[in-house]
Amino acid sequence: MTHRKSWAEPWKIKMVEHLTMTSREDRIKAIEEAGYNTFLLRSDDVYIDLLTDSGTNAMSDRQWSGMMLGDEAYAGSRNFYHLEDAIREHYSYKHIIPTHQGRGAEHMMSQILIKDGDYLPGNMYFTTTRLHQELAGGTFVDVIIDDAHDTESDHPFKGNVSLEKLEDLINKVGAEKIPYVCLATAVNMAGGQPISMGNLKEVRELTNKHGIDIVHDMTRVAENAWLIKEREPGYADKSVKEIVFEICSLTDHATMSAKKDPLVNIGGFMATNDEDVYRKAQNMVVVYEGLHTYGGMAGRDMEALAIGIAESVQDDHMRSRVGQTQYLGEKLIKYGVPIVNPIGSHGVFLDAKKFLPHLSQDVFPAQTLAAEIYIESGVRSMERGIVSAGRNKETGDHNRPNLELVRLTLPRRVYTQAHMDVVAESIADVYDRRAEITGLKFTYEPEYLRFFQARFEPIA
Numbered sequence: 001m002t003h004r005k006s007w008a009e010p011w012k013i014k015m016v017e018h019l020t021m022t023s024r025e026d027r028i029k030a031i032e033e034a035g036y037n038t039f040l041l042r043s044d045d046v047y048i049d050l051l052t053d054s055g056t057n058a059m060s061d062r063q064w065s066g067m068m069l070g071d072e073a074y075a076g077s078r079n080f081y082h083l084e085d086a087i088r089e090h091y092s093y094k095h096i097i098p099t100h101q102g103r104g105a106e107h108m109m110s111q112i113l114i115k116d117g118d119y120l121p122g123n124m125y126f127t128t129t130r131l132h133q134e135l136a137g138g139t140f141v142d143v144i145i146d147d148a149h150d151t152e153s154d155h156p157f158k159g160n161v162s163l164e165k166l167e168d169l170i171n172k173v174g175a176e177k178i179p180y181v182c183l184a185t186a187v188n189m190a191g192g193q194p195i196s197m198g199n200l201k202e203v204r205e206l207t208n209k210h211g212i213d214i215v216h217d218m219t220r221v222a223e224n225a226w227l228i229k230e231r232e233p234g235y236a237d238k239s240v241k242e243i244v245f246e247i248c249s250l251t252d253h254a255t256m257s258a259k260k261d262p263l264v265n266i267g268g269f270m271a272t273n274d275e276d277v278y279r280k281a282q283n284m285v286v287v288y289e290g291l292h293t294y295g296g297m298a299g300r301d302m303e304a305l306a307i308g309i310a311e312s313v314q315d316d317h318m319r320s321r322v323g324q325t326q327y328l329g330e331k332l333i334k335y336g337v338p339i340v341n342p343i344g345s346h347g348v349f350l351d352a353k354k355f356l357p358h359l360s361q362d363v364f365p366a367q368t369l370a371a372e373i374y375i376e377s378g379v380r381s382m383e384r385g386i387v388s389a390g391r392n393k394e395t396g397d398h399n400r401p402n403l404e405l406v407r408l409t410l411p412r413r414v415y416t417q418a419h420m421d422v423v424a425e426s427i428a429d430v431y432d433r434r435a436e437i438t439g440l441k442f443t444y445e446p447e448y449l450r451f452f453q454a455r456f457e458p459i460a
Contacts, residue, residue, distance in 0.1 A: 007323030010316035011413060014061065020044055020378075027375050035455025036371045036440055038380050047378030048419050049411070053346050055101075055259035055266055056411035060311060063263065063304040070300025079302040080293040083269075086306040090241065090313055091218070092249040093271035095278035097285050100296025102219060102257025103128045104289055105270035109215060109255055110136040112280045113179045121169050122182035123161050124148060124189045127388055127449055129182065129217060129255075134393060141169055143181075148190040149402040151340045151351045156231040158193035158342075159184065159224070161203050175210035185247060186220035186227070189384060191405065192325070192344020194227040197235065197246065204250045213274075216251035219260045223345035226318040241313040253277060260346070263308035263412055267297045321345075325410055328420040335428035340405065347409035350427070352385060355406075356434055361386050363439025363459055366404045369430070371456075372437055373406070377426030381408050388451045 022030070022045060034040035038051060049056065059067075071077045080098065087096050099105045106129050114120065116137030122129070123144040130140045143165040147155040161183070170178060181203060187193045207214055225243035228235050235243060248254065252274060258267040272278050282292045289296040297305070311317060322345050329343035338354035352366035359365040366385035373379050385404035392399055408423065430437075440456035 007319055007327075009320050009413070010314075011060070019047055021047060022378050024375065027378055031371050031374055035443060036367065036458070037451075037454055037456060038370050038374055038382055039452050040455070041374070041380060045378075046374075046380045048415065048423055049380045050347070050408045050423065051380045051382050053260055053409045053411050054257060055264075056414065057259075057263045057265065058411070058413040059263060059265070059304060059308070060413075062311070063307045066303035066307045067300040069303055070298060072299045074294070075291055076293055077299040077302065079299040079306070082306040083302045086309045087269070087271060090244060090309050091221075091254070091271065092245055093254055094273045095271065095275070095281075097270045097278070097281045097289075097292060098295030098297045098302060099268045099270060099285070099289050101259060101266060102255055102268040103132065104296055105255035105257075105268050106132040107288065108270055108281050108284050109253060110138070111284065112277055113213070113215070113253075114138040115179070117177065119169060119173050119178050120180070120182055121161075121166055121178065123159050123184055123195060124187050126184060126188055126217065127390075127451070129184075131448060133182075138179075140182075143169065144187070144190065148187070148193060151191075151338070151349075151354070151403065151405075154341050156194075156227075156342060157196040157199060158190050159187035159195035160199040161195070163202055163206060166203070166206060170210055170212075175212055178210075178212050180213040180215045180253070181207055182215050182217060183251065184217040184219075185224035186345045188220070188346075189388075189401075189403070190344075191340035191349040191403075192220070192223070192346045193340075193342075194224040194231070194345065196232050197228055197243070198232065200247065200250050213253060214251040216248060216254040218248065218254045219257040220346055221247055222261045222312045222318055223322060225313070226315075226322050227345055229315075239313075240315050240318050244313050258305050258308070261309075261312045262305050263312055264301060264305045267301050267305050269295070321410075321412055324415075324417070324420065327417065328408065328410070328424060331420065331424040332427060335424060335431065337424075337427055337431050340403075347407050349384065349403075350381075350406040350408065352404045352406055355431065356437055358435065359437070359439045361400060361404060362398075363441065364456065365439065366406050367456060368437060368440050369406045371440070372430050373427060376430050377422065379408075379423050379426055381406050383407075383451060387454060390448075390450060 114136035147153040338351040340349040389399035444455040
């Protein structure tokens with residue numbers, strides 16, 4: 001008889017950070033002061049923080065030792081060249097520009113490649129990416145497969161591009177109006193869903209035919225590689241490192257928020273194989289970030305990033321990272337809690353429409369649910385639904401995504417299996433009392449990226 005082997009962390013704990021334990025009364029007061037927006041909670045009022053996996057990772061002893069080797073020279077820091085070598089070795093791209101984080105790279109990429117009136121097809125929008133595209137005069141067009149908008153679909157690669165949708169757009173507006181296709185790996189807004197290598201190759205073939213570039217939103221590329229290894233025929237015996245390199249080599253440019261996959265707390269970069277784009281980015285970065293050999297990063301952070309890139313593509317690390325997400329998702333399924341299927345890579349996404357079916361989207365069910373989970377247990381999650389989708393820039397009406405989700409995002413190498421048990425049990429308790437939950441309404445709505453700073457109050 002064979003037995004299934006459990007995943008285990010390929011590390012041991014060397015230092016701990018004490019957590020704050022709060023009462024229900026404390027949490028009710030805190031969420032009221034935060035305007036029922038989990039982004040506005042103070043971290044001291046949070047027990048288990050699953051708001052994001054961005055910059056919340058635990059660095060390794062090797063990364064911390066790299067921090068002590070920071071060359072803080074204004075020009076030509078040795079750490080920049082270490083980072084450049086790491087990116088060329090693991091990601092294939094020829095040229096890099098360091099930035100303070102991913103949105104700095106998105107800004108430069110959008111300003112360099114997009115002209116007013118252009119169209120930007122992508123496999124589901126991401127908030128900051130779409131905003132930068134719009135500010136540059138472009139219009140985002142969703143070309144992800146329909147399964148991505150269905151939380152119950154068990155399609156293994158819900159991040160795939162619909163070739164039919166992409167071809168229809170090319171035929172409608174013309175290839176000259178499409179500077180690039182924006183491809184995210186491990187699509188965040190779809191629930192951490194991967195794109196398959198087969199689909200990526202088909203997109204590459206189509207874009208080559210029409211002279212269209214591919215910009216790779218690669219912030220979770222190693223997670224996508226692990227899911228390819230697990231789910232796509234022909235890749236089971238390939239390493240995460242090999243798969244990551246193959247993914248990147250099929251694209252022309254990339255933006256990276258290094259606060260995710262590469263395990264650092266701050267930083268990012270723009271990468272390209274195009275010499276002309278590189279020269280333009282070099283010129284821009286000195287205006288918006290810093291000199292091209294440090295951008296928005298300190299030397300010590302570039303060194304930690306170079307080390308983190310190598311650690312992120314290790315199979316044992318990724319087995320543990322995705323394994324913890326799978327563990328939490330499977331536990332919630334056992335409690336009957338509705339989630340996005342299949343379970344993704346960086347978080348478990350609750351289906352707020354099915355969790356709170358008595359609430360219309362106009363009263364923000366995902367925002368409501370995130371607040372209720374915090375009140376129940378001190379677990380901080382975040383909304384990914386109508387609030388995150390923002391408003392139509394032409395009509396001013398809410399964008400109404402099919403997906404109304406609450407994201408439970410797992411920081412890398414931070415929490416234990418026992419923490420995941422507490423999270424699942426707390427959400428199950430909220431699910432048991434779901435019928436008594438009412439919605440929210442705006443008391444303050446920012447113009448851009450409203451989910452970060454909006455305030456709400458309960459509907460009586």
